[in-house]
Amino acid sequence: MPSLPETKVLELKDVARQLRIEVLRMLTRAKSGHTGGSLSIIEILVALYMVKLRHDPKNPRWAERDRFVLSKGHGAPALYATLARLGYFDPAELLNLRKFGGMLQGHPYNLTTPGIEISTGSLGQGLSVANGMALAAKLDKSPVRIYVLMGDGETQEGQIWEAAMTAAHYKLDNVCGIIDANKLQIDGCLCQIMNIEPIASKWEAFGWQVIETDGHDLPGLIAAFDQCEQVKGKPSLVIAHTIKGKGVSFMEGKVQYHGVAPTEAELEKALVELR
Amino acid sequence: MTQSLGTRDCYGDVLVKLGQQNPNIVVLDADLSCSTRTEKFAKAFPERFFNIGIAEQDMIATAAGLAASGKIAFVSTFAVFATGRAWDQIRQSLCYSMQNVKVVATHSGVTVGEDSATHQANEDIALMRSLPNMSIVVPADGIETEKAIEYLVNNEKCPVYVRLSRGKSPVIFDSQYRFQKGKAVLLEDGSDATVIAIGTMVSRAMQAQQMLKKEGISVRILNMSTVKPIDQGAILAAAQETGAIVTAEEHSVIGGLGSAVAEVISEQCPVLLKRIGLNDCFGISGDAEKLLTHYGLTAEAIVKAVKEIIARKRKA
Numbered sequence: 409m410p411s412l413p414e415t416k417v418l419e420l421k422d423v424a425r426q427l428r429i430e431v432l433r434m435l436t437r438a439k440s441g442h443t444g445g446s447l448s449i450i451e452i453l454v455a456l457y458m459v460k461l462r463h464d465p466k467n468p469r470w471a472e473r474d475r476f477v478l479s480k481g482h483g484a485p486a487l488y489a490t491l492a493r494l495g496y497f498d499p500a501e502l503l504n505l506r507k508f509g510g511m512l513q514g515h516p517y518n519l520t521t522p523g524i525e526i527s528t529g530s531l532g533q534g535l536s537v538a539n540g541m542a543l544a545a546k547l548d549k550s551p552v553r554i555y556v557l558m559g560d561g562e563t564q565e566g567q568i569w570e571a572a573m574t575a576a577h578y579k580l581d582n583v584c585g586i587i588d589a590n591k592l593q594i595d596g597c598l599c600q601i602m603n604i605e606p607i608a609s610k611w612e613a614f615g616w617q618v619i620e621t622d623g624h625d626l627p628g629l630i631a632a633f634d635q636c637e638q639v640k641g642k643p644s645l646v647i648a649h650t651i652k653g654k655g656v657s658f659m660e661g662k663v664q665y666h667g668v669a670p671t672e673a674e675l676e677k678a679l680v681e682l683r
Numbered sequence: 684m685t686q687s688l689g690t691r692d693c694y695g696d697v698l699v700k701l702g703q704q705n706p707n708i709v710v711l712d713a714d715l716s717c718s719t720r721t722e723k724f725a726k727a728f729p730e731r732f733f734n735i736g737i738a739e740q741d742m743i744a745t746a747a748g749l750a751a752s753g754k755i756a757f758v759s760t761f762a763v764f765a766t767g768r769a770w771d772q773i774r775q776s777l778c779y780s781m782q783n784v785k786v787v788a789t790h791s792g793v794t795v796g797e798d799s800a801t802h803q804a805n806e807d808i809a810l811m812r813s814l815p816n817m818s819i820v821v822p823a824d825g826i827e828t829e830k831a832i833e834y835l836v837n838n839e840k841c842p843v844y845v846r847l848s849r850g851k852s853p854v855i856f857d858s859q860y861r862f863q864k865g866k867a868v869l870l871e872d873g874s875d876a877t878v879i880a881i882g883t884m885v886s887r888a889m890q891a892q893q894m895l896k897k898e899g900i901s902v903r904i905l906n907m908s909t910v911k912p913i914d915q916g917a918i919l920a921a922a923q924e925t926g927a928i929v930t931a932e933e934h935s936v937i938g939g940l941g942s943a944v945a946e947v948i949s950e951q952c953p954v955l956l957k958r959i960g961l962n963d964c965f966g967i968s969g970d971a972e973k974l975l976t977h978y979g980l981t982a983e984a985i986v987k988a989v990k991e992i993i994a995r996k997r998k999a
Contacts, residue, residue: 540748
């Protein structure tokens, strides 16, 4: 894969900046939601939706589309902002995130939201779902690739490891797992709440090809996804090292912004940094 | 009722038949394929069978992914593991996401026998009944199993829970039988009381009907093979026309068929009701028939309940 031209990288960086602004506005208006873990996955979503995924926002059920499953469903605001920007639905919907009567539920809901493949929120289920999609693609001899984004804290769920075994056992090289490794969960640092390290060697031991990258470096992410595409006979995992609350200095690395929306004053302060 | 068939055996056979007709059918199991009889499908269509190992949560959500990509997914294991172990996966990835997955569980109720309480599901209907978008089918015999599975593949795209048994049971229906989801099957008409039964208790209800007939008592027998959505019309007609209802299920009286019937009649047509089932207890080891007797899940127990409820009706 040729590397992206610098102008394209700059353009994508600006998209990421605009998406952060959108996410913060959505969350402030909703008065609740998961700020830190939405801001940490912005570049991952930009790299996938703006570069890697073969998809058609005007035809969300296109059979040959690549799939994306947001296993860490609480990152929904970032995904909604990305989908709206691409034209999956009217961006006006973003203002009604989490509101009574609004389309955009607090966590992804496939029956109402174009572009959402499966409902998520209760953690640990997305990798299994992705494996099922991958098995279907293999049966259909389809080149479709399945991307699934997990939280690092989410890998504390036992089902993730059941699914990790399944993907390796069935040689699902069309599955690309991504871990948003922001090192924090609601109650604190993963290292203190429930240590998951050494995470790379765990996945390798489970039979996965593991690639680590800076989760905010767009060319790095795209290169990692390109590399995953070349792996045959086993699933691959991108450990994306990220910063929770990325892009807003007073939120970065702060556990208190896991499940709390910005106030109006915090939003204004954040927008000054992002504009 | 001379012939006996295992509901799980008929399930295994019909899966192979449907697999030949429909290349979109896939089957998943969690290391119990010889017991659930999905091994027949596995032998016939190895590329469409996925053994997920002893990982029920992963199995359910994997099936959801297959269904989300257009497959008709069957998942099978024992009822206790399918519904209890993987309840949240069924809730979120199947029901809330509305995926075309048929959860077909075997080894329900105390007739699991010797394996004891850890393997006897007496709470599974209650667990599944509380989930929006979930339907529940409990076939009364092998023929109804086959017909119901065919119906669900050809007519439904929603999640469904089908409850099968370990043992063989007397054949009630003939090959002309047509399963209709949501419709109670009137097996015998009667006027003094109605017995509404499911699964293994249907043949026992029919035995009870014969015994009561000899004593001049006329009992209506309904096979409520669709527990959800339940046939309210048939229940209300039974309430109005016979004035007394006995329910019979190899399941806890909490949350199962008895509860479902109670909900309908107490809101719309209160009549006397007696629920036969497990009375808020775990099972024990033993031979299946001995356990059914021990827990009062027999034709004799149904006869006794019918007589009691008719006596209460006359006093009222």
